[in-house]
Amino acid sequence: MENIKIYKGDIVFTKQTDYFECFKDGYIVVNNNKVYGTYSSLPEEFENLEIIDYSNNLIIPGFVDLHTHAPQFENRGLGLDKELIPWLETYTFIEESKFKDIDYARNVYSSFVEKLKENGTTRAVLFSSIHKEGTKILFDIVHSSGISAFIGKVNMDRNCPDYIKEDTYESLNDTIEIINEYANKYPLVKPIITPRFIPTCSDKMLISLGRIANEHNLKIQSHLSENQGEIDWVSELHPQIKGYANVYNSFGLLKPKNTIMAHCVYSDENEMNILKENGVFVAHCPASNTNLSSGIAPIKDMLNNNLNIGLGSDISAGHEISMTKVMVLAAQLSKIKWIYNNRNSSFLSTSEVFYLATKGGGQFFGKVGSFEKDYEFDALVIDDSNLSKLDLSLEERIQKFIYIGNHTNIKKIYVCGNEIK
Template sequence: MQDEYIVKGNIIFTKELGKYEIFENGYIVIDGKFVKSVYKELPKKFSKLKILDYGHALIIPGFIDIHSHAPQFPNLGLGLDKELMPWLDSYTFPEEKKYSDIDYAKKVYSAFVKSLWKYGTTRSCVFATIHKNSTKLLMDLFAEAGLGAYVGKVNMNRNAPEYLLESAEESIHNTKELLDEYGKKYELVKPIITPRFVPTCSFELLKSLGELSKKYNVPVQSHLSENLSEISFVKKLHPKLKNYASVYNEAGLLGDLPTIMAHCIWLEEEEIELMVKKEAFIAHCPNSNNNLSSGIAPIRKLMKKGLNIGLGTDISGGHSVSMANVIASCAQVSKLKWLESNKSDKPLTTAELLYLATKGGGKFFGKVGSFEEGYEFDALIIDDSSLSIFKPLSVEERLEKFIYTGDDRNIKEIYVAGKKIEEPKQY
């Protein structure tokens, strides 16, 4: 356990959706990996603690990316003139074949982890591939870097190239091996049950994964209602079930344990009600939704219904590892949805977006994504002095300026669970 210490700077975070907590020239007292308290003026009882004074810098919670695909990192910016299903066949599946080669996996995965660190992503929910050994390697690399992650060995046994298919028995056996070996191996890096999506998993496989999730008390991640062609395909595969979400629910993969469903653009009302009841999370991935012509998710509507929502880069349907880039894109598509909804679904504010990118997704990890008492201290120290600032700006204006015009060069220090994280090794 680390000793108590203090960081000082211009602190901004969102305890509640849409409402900033701001402490100009404030202090965060950290005890080990946890936030003890935040102050505008430091009480005398802490006067003997070490203070890391970051001067005029902004201090914000680390970004939380609750949906990405590590093996697709080499495909950033490629094939984005296609829709989801053709894109999977042309780009995604051929790339994922390569991860049977552990040396190739190490080269790509170490670069991916380093890129997350570079852009200030302190916790991630990540898909790997069907290959158990390269999935284990990815978990080891996250742990070595000091970043938090849920990492999933992907499960597929139908409707994909032969080289990416396992039998249901083999898929479950390999997943169980990973759960046994990595369930308690690391504090910040954990396995997560990861059926790719309904089209590539037989119901037998989905149900067996649901049983594993319960037996091992492990969360779940997958995709739901991303693309209209995908939804039609699911209806053909499961004509007796009401809708796409009900397939996961019948298999025990929707909210019986913490669950993230990516995209959720075209949810039916019954599906929304089911997900609210199950307290499932939605990973909103605006870059990917735009690039693959999937649609605009009705985030304001889903928020009003009470759904848990975080943001995802969805590498490489999304073209950027930067969560700040995702926040900007999320703001833009929310304005388009406002017009599309006859101005009933108000655009998302920057304060709401910061919440989604920090505490919103952080809830999946526990007390993460805020500087409230008892939360793990994940933080970014942002030096915005290089940005085009020619007049006095408030702390919230400076944050907005960084999101829209800053980049990784403005992120000077990164903390995860109270520990300053140095640049990860790239192999």
């Protein structure tokens, strides 16, 4: 072992969904940026090595935001009395069109990334806008921050206002230019193929993006079954294909284990099966789904059904960039869905929403989001001393942090072994 680091503190993570792994005054041994082991007491072999001592602080995995829109950052909290399509048309497209201006892009993206990092998001999957130069700036800013991310230049060439509609060829060329420039430029920030959603992408666009993803070995992200109006629209646009997910699939855009579909609010059993068969990651975005009156996604059912699931802040339909706030709302909505389902089955517990925001979404990045052996060491050191005067268990302390903590409790941040704060 070459490059050992040992961290001491009150360690909490979720190996499985249904309970917290807790090590009071425990140790995480990191070897070459990966977890070598997590222990209640330090094994003899490490006894003479230096210990980075975070005693009395919580050490937890960094948070994973599986779906969010960087260029919508300035729009947080606006237009939330509307539903998806009018919200897009009244607020979102106009704001995104501003990212043609690279100074505006640099300015807003800097604030966005700063907030993301400040709130302990160590991994994020981002939509940029359609703009090539603005997207490149986002790559550079995210890399500088130390966060790990997949970033997608958005593609859209139909059914949207002219000021934000792309020419198909230009859109594809811009996408390839970004891939060529950024696929190997940064170790932790990579491109991802990003058709906005079916209604705004021509068949030619969708087929070509599927091909590019294959040729360049890239992951894919888009939106699925968020809103009934949207679903009906997709069905009108593709009457020959049954089911929204199958439209993506028919264009080669459900790449096994490498695709994120945000929302999946109205995914029925058929659609869930398609998602499961293809190992699609569902990005559950509870704030967005309530703010835009979309609905409550059947996440507990999906979890029981062993689908891949993570959480998304979905800025700006979601207003909260903090993943702890997203976790809380995921638990709350799950309880409401359970009530309306006559309290059959159960709702998402605190450990389950924590799992979704760490290991659940982390799996999209590889071995990320846990302190099990060989996981990349992404960690937050949490000083929770101001959150309670009570004598609490670690399970209770992590609950308290999730419910009433905030970014000011985050003292240190590690991404893939690197201390970035």
